[in-house]
Amino acid sequence: MNPRQLIITVVILVAASLGMALYAWRMQKHALTTVPAAYSGSVAPPASGSTEQATLFVADDNSGELQPQQASIPLSEDRQQRAQELVRALLNIYLDKNSSHPIAPGSDVRDAYLVDPGVAVIDMNSAFADGHRSGILVEDLTVASLVETVAQNIPGILRVKILVNGQERDTLAGHADLSILYDVPSVNQMVGPSPSPSQ
Amino acid sequence: MAVSRSSSRCSPLARLAVNLSAVFALVLLISAAAPLEEKQISIYSNVANYSLPVTAENGHDYVGIFELLEPLGKVSLKTSGTQWNLHYNNVECDFQPGSDIARLQNQPVPLGTSFVLRNGRGMVPVGSLTTLLPRLLGGPVNFHDAARRLFVGDAGVHFTAQIKNNPPDALEINFTARVNPSISTEPGKLVLVFTHDPVLPPGTTVLTFSSRSITSATYSENNGSAEITIAGAVPLFASFGNNGKTISVQPAPQQPAPVKSAPKPLPTAQTGQPIAAASHPVYSRYYIVVDAAHGGAESGATLGNQLVEKDVTLAFARRLRDELEVRNVPVMLLRDSDAALTTDQRASTSNQLHPAIYLCIHASTQGHGVRLYTALVPSGDTNRGPFLDWRMAQAPFLSSSQSAANTIAVELEKSHIPVRQLAAPLRPLNNIVAAAVAIEVAPPASGPSDLTSTAYEEFLANSIAAGIADLYQLPGAAR
Numbered sequence: 001m002n003p004r005q006l007i008i009t010v011v012i013l014v015a016a017s018l019g020m021a022l023y024a025w026r027m028q029k030h031a032l033t034t035v036p037a038a039y040s041g042s043v044a045p046p047a048s049g050s051t052e053q054a055t056l057f058v059a060d061d062n063s064g065e066l067q068p069q070q071a072s073i074p075l076s077e078d079r080q081q082r083a084q085e086l087v088r089a090l091l092n093i094y095l096d097k098n099s100s101h102p103i104a105p106g107s108d109v110r111d112a113y114l115v116d117p118g119v120a121v122i123d124m125n126s127a128f129a130d131g132h133r134s135g136i137l138v139e140d141l142t143v144a145s146l147v148e149t150v151a152q153n154i155p156g157i158l159r160v161k162i163l164v165n166g167q168e169r170d171t172l173a174g175h176a177d178l179s180i181l182y183d184v185p186s187v188n189q190m191v192g193p194s195p196s197p198s199q
Numbered sequence: 200m201a202v203s204r205s206s207s208r209c210s211p212l213a214r215l216a217v218n219l220s221a222v223f224a225l226v227l228l229i230s231a232a233a234p235l236e237e238k239q240i241s242i243y244s245n246v247a248n249y250s251l252p253v254t255a256e257n258g259h260d261y262v263g264i265f266e267l268l269e270p271l272g273k274v275s276l277k278t279s280g281t282q283w284n285l286h287y288n289n290v291e292c293d294f295q296p297g298s299d300i301a302r303l304q305n306q307p308v309p310l311g312t313s314f315v316l317r318n319g320r321g322m323v324p325v326g327s328l329t330t331l332l333p334r335l336l337g338g339p340v341n342f343h344d345a346a347r348r349l350f351v352g353d354a355g356v357h358f359t360a361q362i363k364n365n366p367p368d369a370l371e372i373n374f375t376a377r378v379n380p381s382i383s384t385e386p387g388k389l390v391l392v393f394t395h396d397p398v399l400p401p402g403t404t405v406l407t408f409s410s411r412s413i414t415s416a417t418y419s420e421n422n423g424s425a426e427i428t429i430a431g432a433v434p435l436f437a438s439f440g441n442n443g444k445t446i447s448v449q450p451a452p453q454q455p456a457p458v459k460s461a462p463k464p465l466p467t468a469q470t471g472q473p474i475a476a477a478s479h480p481v482y483s484r485y486y487i488v489v490d491a492a493h494g495g496a497e498s499g500a501t502l503g504n505q506l507v508e509k510d511v512t513l514a515f516a517r518r519l520r521d522e523l524e525v526r527n528v529p530v531m532l533l534r535d536s537d538a539a540l541t542t543d544q545r546a547s548t549s550n551q552l553h554p555a556i557y558l559c560i561h562a563s564t565q566g567h568g569v570r571l572y573t574a575l576v577p578s579g580d581t582n583r584g585p586f587l588d589w590r591m592a593q594a595p596f597l598s599s600s601q602s603a604a605n606t607i608a609v610e611l612e613k614s615h616i617p618v619r620q621l622a623a624p625l626r627p628l629n630n631i632v633a634a635a636v637a638i639e640v641a642p643p644a645s646g647p648s649d650l651t652s653t654a655y656e657e658f659l660a661n662s663i664a665a666g667i668a669d670l671y672q673l674p675g676a677a678r
Contacts, residue, residue: 064566064619134500134508135563136623136639137570143624170626174499174508175561177624180577180590189622190575 050074056090057148059101059141059191066145066191069093083112083120083150090149091128094142101141104131110166112150118158119181120150129164132173139176140190151184158184240325241423243397244351246271250394250423253325253347259312260347261322264294264331271336271351276321283314283321287335294321301327303334346420348397355399358427360406360416363447366529368412370429370448374398377443380427389435389448391427398425412450440535451551485531486671487523488554491516492561492637495539502564502650509537511562511651515640518656519560522664528671546592546630556603556667559628559637564647568617569659571604572637573597574628592630599634603670607636610666616659638663 052075057066073089075082087109094103106127113121132142143162151157159181163169169178238253240262247270253260268274268287277284283294293302294314301308301323310327323331328349332340341350360372372391378398380391404418413435417428429435434451491512493499499508516532523530531552534540540548549557563570574593593600604620611618628635640659642650649655 061565135565136561136572136625136637137563137621138565140621140623174493174497175623175625177577177626177629180624182624183577186575186622190624191621 054086054089054153055149056086056093057145057152058090058093059145061101061138061141064137064141064191066141066148079154080112080114083114083122083154084109086149086153087112087122087146090145101138101145102133103142104128107131114154114157118156119161120154120157120159121161121163122146122150123163123166126165129169129172134173134175136175139172139174143172143176143178143182144187144191147182147184147187151187160184160187238347239423240267240347240349241394242267242270242349242351243354244271245354248354248395248397254317254322256315256317256322256324257312260325261315262325262328263320264323265321267328268335281316283316285321288337290335290337292331292335294323301331303331308334343420346425347423348420348425350397350399354397356397357399358401360401360427362408362410362413365524366449366531368410368450370408370410370413370416372416372427372446372448373441374444374446378446379443380446382437384435387430387432389429389431389437391429391437391446393425393427394423396425398427400425413448438535439538440532442536443538485529485552485554487528487556487558487667488531488533488549488552489516489519489523490533490545490549490557490559491535492559494534494537497539499561500563502562503647506651508562511640512560513537514651515562515656515660516560518660519558519663522657522660523667526664526668526671528664528668542627542630546627549627550592550630550632554633556670557628557631557633557635558667559625559635561637561639562650563639563641564650566617566619566641567644568619568641569611569663570639570641571608571618571620572623572625572628572639573600573604573620574631574635575622575624576629577624590629592632593628593635596632596634600628600636603634603667604636606670607638607663607666610662610669611659614658614662616662 051072054071054073054075056069056071058069059065060067071089073085075085091103091107091109093099094101095105095107104127106125108125108128110123110125112123115121132139146162147160150160161181162172162178164178172178238255238260239250240253241250242248249270251262251266253262255261264285265274265276268285272288273286275286277286281296283296285292285294291304292308296316297313299310299313301310301314308327308331310324310331312324312326315322325347326344329340329342332349332351336351338352340352341355342348343350356374356376356378358372358374360370363369363371374396376396378393378396380393380396383390383392400418400420406416406418408414408416412433413429413431415430417430419426419428429448431448431450435448436451437446437448439446491509493507493509493512495509497509499512501507502511513534513536517535520530520532531554533545533548545559574597576594576597577590601620608618608620623637625637628637640650642648643655
């Protein structure tokens with residue numbers, strides 16, 4: 001290789017390195033600007049979009065049962081997005097200072113997935129589980145209300161799995177088993193008779 | 200022919216060499232396969248209980264003096280050449296390698312054999328500790344020389360052992376302080392090994408009992424540990440109680456004959472159905488296992504100022520046991536101290552005992568009265584041949600669980616106690632191979648502060664025990 005060929009080779013390699021560095025910088029910037037809204041910690045519902053009537057199954061500590069409650073919620077067409085929005089609407093009720101079933105401040109849903117046919121996975125944040133009150137009934141009410149709310153408003157959901165911070169967790173707060181998949185029909189046994197929107 | 204003769208002449212020598220080599224190899228193999236047990240010395244004091252390795256020097260046992268003193272008080276060290284100047288609290292002691300005299304506050308103290316430095320560690324002969332330590336520590340020490348167990352000051356745990364009739368043929372060993380031995384079982388005996396507990400020998404090292412199941416308990420000491428070996432004519436198992444101060448050794452439940460098929464589900468639940476051995480061809484000593492939920496670092500719910508669920512469940516479980524024993528219902532308390540048990544441990548222990556009913560106690564300040572839960576058995580059928588899904592173990596027993604819950608509910612309603620029956624995804628209910636019910640005790644209408652009142656606890660325990668006694672007295676229930 002003569003000196004001229006050597007210089008050309010070095011120039012090509014330097015140019016290629018600069019090009020790759022520029023590409024990597026742009027990719028990193030893109031990743032930072034496209035963090036999903038679910039990770040921001042906000043519990044506010046989407047500001048825009050058409051609203052729909054949904055039935056939320058709201059836990060009531062006084063009666064120890066779920067109470068169906070009609071709500072007008074902005075829901076997207078995407079089923080996964082709908083599941084996340086329904087759970088967030090439910091959490092907003094529990095986060096209200098006058099809630100009959102208060103949950104920990106900062107509780108939020110990180111994401112929701114519809115995986116195998118009929119299976120929904122709800123990924124809650126750590127604040128939700130770490131700050132949840134402990135007790136069989138109080139934990140069961142929370143789990144049942146999440147499962148019922150998603151299943152009754154999104155057709156075809158037969159089983160629901162609850163994750164915390166993307167991980168499987170043994171129990172919600174020492175009692176309700178989160179290692180299992182919840183069958184929607186059997187969840188009715190946890191809090192009494194099967195709730196129906198007409199009740 | 201020459202080759203043959205030569206071979207014949209060398210053959211005995213060669214055979215001898217081969218044999219010697221084989222023996223040598225065998226000795227090497229055995230010595231490599233069976234590593235020698237490391238010698239150790241155990242030190243017991245009111246400050247700390249610990250063990251240190253003992254090394255051999257010139258045929259004598261040695262221990263590091265700095266390591267020995269460090270857990271007991273403030274130790275500092277200055278070295279000047281090979282000279283060791285050690286301060287323990289306000290006492291000064293000088294050691295010189297090769298010298299068998301230490302100078303303690305400038306007074307000579309004989310060590311028996313010389314002080315040794317090994318890898319920067321100052322080693323003193325174990326035999327010198329009875330001379331050296333009283334002067335260094337400023338108090339008496341008691342050294343069990345043969346077993347290398349050193350007791351500083353008044354450290355020591357005494358014990359008594361006697362056969363109790365409730366449960367029958369149980370050997371109850373009571374200690375003067377909490378102990379934490381390792382427990383092993385061998386055919387015909389159960390061995391408790393105390394390495395970090397200052398257990399002291401009883402008046403006689405062999406205690407004999409007039410029991411058909413447990414014949415004797417023998418105390419021995421060896422290599423920094425104390426052992427109590429309990430000889431039995433039947434397989435034995437041990438359980439802790441009284442906050443770790445009592446160890447109860449009992450005959451283990453008889454093992455079942457091989458079960459050729461999975462147990463069939465019992466008939467549909469109905470109040471008054473006997474909860475019996477029908478599903479298990481197994482003899483059990485206990486009709487019911489009562490399990491106080493939570494324990495150890497896992498406190499459960501906070502029920503008030505400095506009141507946590509684990510303590511309420513334990514107190515209630517003990518009260519329920521008393522009420523059941525009054526009614527002659529054989530009962531076993533799974534947790535009788537602040538022990539931490541996993542749900543798997545609770546399930547497997549209960550399953551090994553083969554009770555007719557497993558009862559798990561929880562407590563809450565939410566609502567009033569009592570809530571009875573049976574298992575919410577998750578879906579999924581991952582049985583593989585003879586191996587059954589652990590999460591589904593309760594499924595064949597669900598109807599008998601509901602039957603037991605119904606009977607208890609009836610008794611509670613008779614006493615006008617608010618009661619509600621639900622299903623719960625609550626472990627270990629779904630892992631139990633017997634009727635399994637969880638009881639969540641809530642306060643009376645008078646308010647949460649009365650949750651732990653003696654009168655309320657007795658009232659609830661009395662009603663629940665009456666319900667269980669009803670089941671126990673049904674034909675076919677008792678085993």
